[in-house]
Amino acid sequence: MDSKMHLQPWWLLPISLLLQLSNLKNWANAAPQVPCYFIFGDSLSDSGNNNNLKTLAKVNYRPYGIDFPKGPTGRFSNGRNVQDAIVELLGFEEYMPPFAKSERKNIFQGANYASGASGILDETGSLMILRNDSSTEKLLRQCIYSIQIGSNDFVNNYFKPNFYNSSHGYSASEFATMLVRQFAHQIKDLYKTGARIFALFGLGQLGCTPNAIATHGTNGSLCVTKLNDAAFLFNQRLIPLVMALNSKLADAKFTYLNYSPMKVAHNRKQYAFWDGVHPTDASNVLIAKNLYGTRSFSDARPFNIQSLACTQIK
Template sequence: MAGAFRVSCLLVLFMVLITVGFGQELDPFGPQGGRRREMVPAMFIFGDSLIDNGNNNNLPSFAKANYFPYGIDFNGGPTGRFSNGYTMVDEIAQQLGLPLIPAYSEASGDQVLHGVNYASAAAGILDITGRNFVGRIPFDQQIKNFQTTLDQITGNLGADDLATAIGRSIFFVGMGSNDYLNNYLMPNYNTKNQYNGQQFADLLVQQYTRQLQTLYNLGARKFVIAGLGVMGCIPSILAQSPAGLCSEEVNQLILPFNENVKRMLNNFNANLPGAKFTFVDVHRMFQDILTNSPSYGFSVVNRGCCGIGRNRGQITCLPFQTPCINREQYIFWDAFHPTEAVNIIMGRKAFNGEQTFVYPVNIEQLANLE
């Protein structure tokens, strides 16, 4: 019964959505409000814990963040975001003039007019990734969830109008971190014995190519693809070194993936009609923040604000643990995730930054492309 009610709500809302241009004219803040005019109809988000905002809350999963002190700086408290506050896509949504995008598992009411977040902590490009955490929603299933959203509305609405709105919306995808941290580098996986670094990157991007083409075939045209960051320098990896040093092995391991993704996107831009793919160079962004941390206002670069053990990275942030007070001075929130301060910096760089960090166009330019 609840499922039928949700479907009927979606149908009604998307009829309104098409009438007004997929949320384009709806601005609950009004002309004097704190949000700029919507630059795109909606944003659909696919990824892992870096941008999950609650899809794992009701799963039988160890990968959850719906408890304090997660969300300590978020209006409303813990939501399932793996941060003290905003994620990178929260900031991007704000820059686009959109409200915060709801989680697929919790989307209701007129929230769905501006898009849906399908991201899931512990999820990977490969279905087997993250099984140590039990419940998670791999990228293939996230795409099926998006297709379910479309299937619920397409039969009752003009397909042409819907296709136009979807084609103008932003599709943000950030996948791959867990395929390394919670697959390739895990001792209970045999992956490392099956593939060297380049072979694994090739396997991942072969799968990634198919998955992104599926989204394209479902009508997506404006894609923002986030690369992998400086994963060898996160507190979880630092904690494995007696000296607390970055792992060059891990940093080198993920470089072929980023290079493969860049080639994939260049190929898509050249060969998929109407497709516009942009790459967010998270690795370069994060390296810049680490290298120039004082100029960004950060004084703590090598340990989490919340966590236990060496570099506060051996055990992640526990329920009701007291985090650091000066959170704005920390790059890392916990063993794996950046603070809100870093997420906002990266979100703004992705939105209107130069080609050093986002290319061939930034998100602002992508949103304005016809």
């Protein structure tokens, strides 16, 4: 199988399917398939952690949240992000609260630690680590820990040579290797706190966002080749890491998820991108539904999210 399938977009999916999947019904009445769900990542997953930070990377204002029941919450979308849609599919009655607002209340059902503009590297951002005490260890071992990060390390670090020196010291291949190596250390740190069930997202087609196309140009291609190639290099290294972790850590389960937003949007209810970088509600729901139940090895390996939720850790 051609490993480049991991970055192929779903260009030909009909608009009617996006509309059909954009509304997940009756999710609030289902029993959660896992006791808790913890989220780590960047703006693709952030649900409001950046709202009170001194940063430009926050969106707690309209038109963001225009289609979300609570209005602007700090989600980088017109409605739900992909993690919200996964939470629905898992049967939780509420979305995971941003850790910044949780005040540790009801945190045992999960929390969202994602922060817009964060990255794997310290100079890009830092991956927040959950801390727990021994009394909660058994519960936390049954939770899913979802981590979606790495885009900013390329888009807002490596490919901004006027602000960062990363591209002067590394080739794209070397940089991807270094990122995944650092990511592996962070995952193992989370494992040491008691986490055992991991959903690790690959990078989507970084060169196909409206912002990338406007910033870099495409030289006649559909997308920015160098950005997509960089994402491919990262994913090429993340997949073997997932397999190695499954082999070495017998009391844990890891899976790789292929994150691929689709077409550029003119209508937020039908297309992929809400702004220059972030997908629409409809796109996020479509991606989540695919990753939840897919049988495609190119989209989820070795487990889809539904199978991951059935994992029993002793």
